[in-house]
Amino acid sequence: MAALSPKAEATVEPIVYVVDDDERMRESLVDLFMASHKQASAFASGTEFLKAADTGRPGCIVLDLQMPNSSGLAIQHELITSGSRMPIIFLTGHADVPSSVTALKAGAADFILKPFTAQNLLEAVDKAIKLDEERRRVLNERNRLCALADTLTRREREVMLLIASGLMNKQAAYELGISEMTVKLHRMSVMKKMESRSLADLARKVEKLGQIVQHECGVDA
CATH class of the missing domain: 1.10.10.10 (Winged helix-like DNA-binding domain superfamily/Winged helix DNA-binding domain)
Known part of the structure; x- marks a missing residue:
């Protein structure tokens, strides 16, 4: 999960990472994002995602809360531990209040119940990407001030x-x-x-x- 330098990330388009063990859901989401002129990449498991994805890149993560081998909350914890602050949008088929509270307290950008409309998800993704852009702007300003100081x-x-x-x-x-x-x-x-x-x-x-x-x-x- 290599991080990009501020100079490098300025030339990189935001990406939407999809992490879901349901193949049909993965393909459907990638098609949706691509049709909305967004770069997207899908992974079938949290392990695969954590190993291959560049979470230092601008964008966000659409993450299934409940997967067989690794829960969405466990993946969120791994990302936070590694230093990644890429916004996460959780998807779940169950109204799991304790999990949603835990996810949001840990910094999740949104928590969406299945089934959902394409418009609602796209709005959540746009919001998460804007959140990430603002966080990076603040980080770059902080780094610039530190360099001056x-x-x-x-x-x-x-x-x-x-x-x-x-x-x-x-x-x-x-x-x-x-x-x-x-x-x-x-x-x-x-x-x-x-x-x-x-x-x-x-x-x-x-x-x-x-x-x-x-x-x-x-x-x-």
């Missing part, structure tokens, strides 16, 4: 956090025990390295960095 020296990071919190240059200088001129020089460097043209933009980026685990980009916001 990694260019800062320790002192520049300290200055950035103080001025982004609203302190004046003189106040930041007092907090750090350095001259106001030194703070001004660091501030100019921070604004350039963080690609910020205004203090408001810098503050917004620092706020986003504050939502990122410290070890991911080395900034304790």
